[in-house]
Amino acid sequence: MSRVALVTGGSRGIGRAIALLLAERGHRVAVNYSKGAEAAEGVVGTIIERGGDALAVQADVGSNDAVTSMFQRVADRLGPVDVLVNNAGITRDALLLRMNVDTWDEVIRTNLTSVYLCTKHALRSMVRARWGRVITIGSVAGLAGNPGQANYAATKAAIVGFTKSVAKEVGSRGITVNVIAPGFVETDLTAGLPEETKAAATASIALRRWGTPAEIASAVGYLASDEASYISGHVLVVDGGLAL
Numbered sequence: 025m026s027r028v029a030l031v032t033g034g035s036r037g038i039g040r041a042i043a044l045l046l047a048e049r050g051h052r053v054a055v056n057y058s059k060g061a062e063a064a065e066g067v068v069g070t071i072i073e074r075g076g077d078a079l080a081v082q083a084d085v086g087s088n089d090a091v092t093s094m095f096q097r098v099a100d101r102l103g104p105v106d107v108l109v110n111n112a113g114i115t116r117d118a119l120l121l122r123m124n125v126d127t128w129d130e131v132i133r134t135n136l137t138s139v140y141l142c143t144k145h146a147l148r149s150m151v152r153a154r155w156g157r158v159i160t161i162g163s164v165a166g167l168a169g170n171p172g173q174a175n176y177a178a179t180k181a182a183i184v185g186f187t188k189s190v191a192k193e194v195g196s197r198g199i200t201v202n203v204i205a206p207g208f209v210e211t212d213l214t215a216g217l218p219e220e221t222k223a224a225a226t227a228s229i230a231l232r233r234w235g236t237p238a239e240i241a242s243a244v245g246y247l248a249s250d251e252a253s254y255i256s257g258h259v260l261v262v263d264g265g266l267a268l
């Protein structure tokens with residue numbers, strides 16, 4: 025029986041690549057989105073065209089009620105979630121002195137509270153199955169910091185502590201919990217950066233180029249697989265040598 029994967033923010037960018045790769049590897053995939061129904065249905069259509077099974081599920085992952093009903097819909101249609109990929113994330117950049125409390129709260133809710141809510145829901149069935157994979161997309165910004173991203177970096181650092189704690193709580197049930205920390209990846213999230221910022225970033229990457237969503241997805245595919253059965257509480261940096 026194929027496994028069920030839920031990818032939050034699976035409609036665009038890195039999440040889309042993860043959804044397509046997990047489907048290619050035989051998972052039935054729930055593609056979560058917040059506002060872009062058309063993009064999510066596009067990912068589902070591609071998966072079905074390729075012979076897979078998928079479902080688009082709308083939910084603001086920062087809302088407890090929305091997450092509860094998302095897990096119910098996924099369970100009813102595809103079955104209980106075996107692989108959770110906490111990918112949905114936003115940036116609301118500003119230097120700290122200009123960062124208002126609304127954007128602070130929005131980033132904390134979308135990038136961090138979402139991880140708590142989705143992981144908690146997913147663990148219930150994983151504990152019963154005595155098997156599970158929780159993979160959260162962090163960022164090198166959470167490890168090294170980044171000016172203008174105190175809110176974003178705080179969430180990406182927090183999920184490391186969250187992941188290590190939960191890995192210790194559920195390891196005895198055959199569940200692994202890990203973080204993937206990408207460097208610079210070409211998506212809508214980074215498309216608006218000024219050209220000189222992009223060029224400066226490229227110059228500091230050992231491989232001298234940005235990563236692709238597919239390159240992040242392949243790391244997720246590995247951690248989701250049986251081959252990665254002895255890796256838990258780990259932060260896998262996928263940044264082309266940026267952090268060296």
Ligand code: NDP
Nearest residue numbers: 033035036037038057058059060084085112113209211213
């Ligand atoms: P994109 O902006 O391209 O895509 C974001 C996705 O998240 C969309 O599918 C969007 O759906 C969804 N989303 C946003 N808010 C919510 C919400 N409240 N509830 C549910 N879904 C939501 O981002 P990326 O692909 O670039 O980023 C994906 C992850 O990778 C993020 O966690 C990001 O922090 C991380 N990352 C990205 C890097 C990069 O360079 N791109 C580097 C390091 C980490 P919708 O369109 O419906 O709103």
